[in-house]
Structure formats: C-alpha cells, structure tokens
Amino acid sequence: MTGDTQEPQPAPSPTDPTRRRVVAVGAGALAVAGLGGGALAVDAVAGERTPATKDGLPEDCYVLTSETVEGPYYIDADKIRRDVTEDREGIPLLLGLKVIDAETCRPIRNAAVDIWHCDAAGVYSGYEGMGNGGGGPAPTGEPPTGSPTGAPPGGNPGGHQEPTDDTRYLRGTWKTDRHGHVTFRTVFPGWYRGRCVHIHTKVHVDGEWTDAGYEGGHTCHTGQFFFDEESVVATETVEPYASNTAERTLLSEDTIYDQSGTTGGLLRLRYDRRDITKGVHASLTVGVDPEATHDGQDAPPPPSASASPSAT
Template sequence: MTDNGKLSQRNPDDPTRRKVVVVGASTAAAVGLGGAFAVNAVAGERKGPGHGRRPEPPADCYQLTSETTEGPYYIDADKIRQDITEDRTGIPLTLALRVIDTETCRPVRDAAVDIWHCDAIGYYSGYEASSGGGGGGGGPAPTDSPTGTPTDAPTGPPPGGGGGHQDPTDDKRYLRGTWRTDRHGHVTFKTVFPGWYRGRCVHIHVKVHVDGEWTDAGYEGGHTCHTGQFFFDEDSVIATTTLDPYVTNTTERTTLTEDTIYDQSGTQGGLLKLRYRKDDIAKGVLGSITVTVDSDATNDGEDGGGPAPSASASPSASAS
C-alpha cells in the first residue's frame, strides 16, 4: 500500500504531546477489522437482584496486563496503518487486540495503539545499524571480515531489551504501525511472525495512548496508559525455525522461560492465544489477546517497566 506518513518527533518541552500524520483521511475513522477474532473479556456480567443495580464486573477486569520496558527501538506513532508488513517476508500474522479499562471493565474506544517488532532475521526498522539481526536476508550484511582482537567493551543496548531509547539510524519503518480502537475496543494489525535476536525471546512491543484527539491530521495529545510486550509460546516458535526466512537466523535463540522481560504469568504477562494449522504454520497465524489497562495511569515504559505484573486494587489481581 502507498504510505505517505511522516515521522513525528517528541517535543521535549511537552512530553505528553503527540502528533502524527495519517496516510489518508479514511484512516482516522474507527475500523473493526478482525474484531470477531479478539478475545471478549467483558462476557459474563451478572445482573443484580435489585432493579437498576449496576452489574458486577468480571474479576478478570481487575488483573492489569503487565507493564514492561519500552526498549531502545520505539519511534513515536510514525505510521497510521493496520498493515505494517511492507516488504518483509515471513509467516503472515494477524494480531487481533481488545483494550479494556480495569476500573469500568468497559472497552477503551478511540485509543491509539502502537505495535512494533523485529523481522524474521532480528532487525528493527529505523535501527538496522544497531539492532541485533542474526542472519541473511533481513538487514545489512558485513562487508569485511573482523580483524585483530577487540579492546573495548561492547556498546549498544543490553540483550535484555533495556538500555533506554536510541535515536533512529535509518529512515526505514517496516513492521511498525498505529491504529485506532473501535467502539468495542478492538484493533487489528496485519504483519509477519517475528524472529529473534540476541538475549530476547520472540516478542512484539505495544503501547496504548488515551485521552488524545483524532483529527484529519492524525492523533494529538493524551498520555500513554500502557507499555507492554506480547509473547509467543515455544511450540509455535519452534514450528517457524525450519522455514524461510527464519531458518537463516543463526543467532542462538532465547526461550520463553529464559527471557528476562516476560514475567511467566501467561495472558496477564502478554502471552498471545495463537491459532494456526499445526501441520502448516506457513499458511498464517492468528494471535489474539485482551489488554487490560488503567486509563488514568501513565505507563510510558521509559523508566524500564518491570518484569512483574502491574499492581491492582482488586484482591483478585494476584490470582493466576
């Protein structure tokens, strides 16, 4: 698809201000694509015995989705689009999300949801010179053989995904995009199954922005209420490793249980529910999850987030 979106820059004098330029006027409208695939976390409300009594919300609404670090490779709402694939090759992935408010258990409509992730070889767009690709076909290949003995300590972000935000090193923007939740809190993206790089399991980054304004020019203002990551079960990842282009990724893979960011809490920690043909994952994968957020909170992930699930006022928050 043709995309004329322009990179937005953070304003250091107003860190809550966000502005993006949309691909076209039609992208400012809410779209429910793929909403039927998303997990419905609000089902099961019970009516009280008294007339006009407020329904009791499901306990799951009080379990906030884990906050994590933003990581070094975020670019602020650069492309307003649902199909973020561009020229990247890999197993087709449809990512169906639903955003729910933890206090009201109601869908969060008109939120701006950002996702970004590496390609099958481990490279991030905008950061091909510094991200940790591990094979051919996805990023810049070395032109010279290394010589001599290294004398300096390694530079760049640590393998765990922290290290603070870095400035982009190139103008590529594949596998990045922002889209608007519909009135049911649904938002869907088309992309490819991510690969892996040194020190991290397979994952997708996500941010949810609320209280801003959608205009013909894009999305402005508001604040980031959630910064997290989505994860993939080991069986699905292993199924990709024998297929092109994933098979060319020679980096040693970190498993889900070895990862330093995933908190091992399942759905609450961002583990996706995946559907695909067990005998032919190459046909495509559907990943879905409900993201439960505190719309009044600010969680921009710039302070490193944390591996533990977010705290909650509900006594059921710590339940598995």
C-alpha cells in the same frame, strides 16, 4: 501527504510537552485482507469471546496487563495503519487486541495503540544499521542449537537509541473501536540474541484524532506480547526464519516476560498445527488503568531468568 512518503517526523510543540503526532497513511493500507488466503474479517479475532469465570465475568476483567520497559527501538510518530507488513517476508500474523479499563472492565474506545517488532531476521526498522537486535549483521545459515550464553552483543539495551535510517516496516498505530478492539496485520516476528520472540506495544488515551493523526493525551500502558514455544519452534524450519542463526532465548528464559501467562502478555494463538505458514491468529485482552501514566520508563525490574539481560 501520502502514507508511502517518508518525511521528517513533526516535532512536538514547545508549548505542549505531551503533544504526540503520528503520520497518516493512504486509505489503501486500511484494508486488512484475509489471512493465508482465507476470508477472515478484520474483527474476527478481536471479537472472540473471552472465557468466563465462575462469577460470570470475563477472566481478563480486573487484571492489569504487566508493564514492561519501552526498549531502545521505539519511534514516536509512526504511521496510522493496520497493515504494517510492507515488504517483510514471513508467516502472516493477524493480531487482534481488546483494550479495557481493568477496574470497570469497560472497553476503551478511540485509544491509540502502537505496535512494533523485529522482522524474521531479528532486525528492527529504523535501526537497520544496528543489525540483528542491535548485535551485528542479520544472520544467515543454519539455526543454532543449545541455550544462549554471554551478553547480548552491541546496542544499548536499557535506553532509547536514535534511529539509523528511515525504514518503518512492522510499525504502526491504529485506534480502538467502540468495543475496544483493534486489529493489525503483520508477520510472525523473528528473534535475536538475549530475547524471546515478542511484539512491543503502547496504549495512548485522552488524545485527539485529527486529519494529521493522533495528538496529545498520555501513555497509560507500555508492554510486550509473547509467543508460546510450540509456535516459535514451528517457525524455525520455515524460511526466512530458518536462515536466522542468532541464539534463540526460550520463553521460560526471557528476562522481560514475567511468566504470568496472558496477564504478562502471552498471546492466545490459533493456527493449523500441520502448516503454520497458512497464518497465525493472535488475540489478547489488554487491561489498563486509563488514569495512570506508564511510558516504559517506570516498569518494574525484569524477573530473574537464565537468559542474558536485554531490554529490547
């Protein structure tokens, strides 16, 4: 089976409700090339040193990363790959994560990490029939000004939606190395009405990596990664983002982000402030409880915010 072939996803075994399987892709998808023409190695971002506190421990130790809702656009059994870009246009983004046990600060190796997010127009693969974040056709024209008002159009923000098509761009799964690092190559996400710019993630542990992908185990973390306003504003005048006319929700207005900085999933970003189109390096340490089960259905209620509620 090659990674370029869209085939029906294997069904879970009726005797094993925790069984989880993902479709492997060809070896060609494993090479994460330099970003924006530079010769950046795959682990360069993921291997950054975390700032230390006064007691010498990394600042991310002993802190659980916030749990959030799964959202309606998760698709299990995604492709095993680090480069999830496919044919999507946008600013190159290299996402480097380190997954640690928040209690011991030890890296978690061989965990399966999922990421998925919308494209520059706010459209999720697998759900193109639902348009821009579940709210109509992908927008075109000049971006709007002012704060968003009204409820997010269409969709089912609180529950899972069945896919409308077989596209799978900007989705992928990869395993952490012995240092807990995992890196994905993608593009800077766009936005849609009711949500700030974000990337979804899940971390699965205690499963088994096989030739077919990842099977079994349980989900110990369901979260989202967020982008600071300065970086998002820098994308607004760059195509294809400039053609996205959806009302944009600010980070401070979002109903999912808990405003707690890196604990809440706020990414550390590095890019050329003079030209963001050269590419963005994003990194974060994700502290999880490997013994817990957090599948996105048990997340706490979102914080109070001025934006319209949406769980996508």
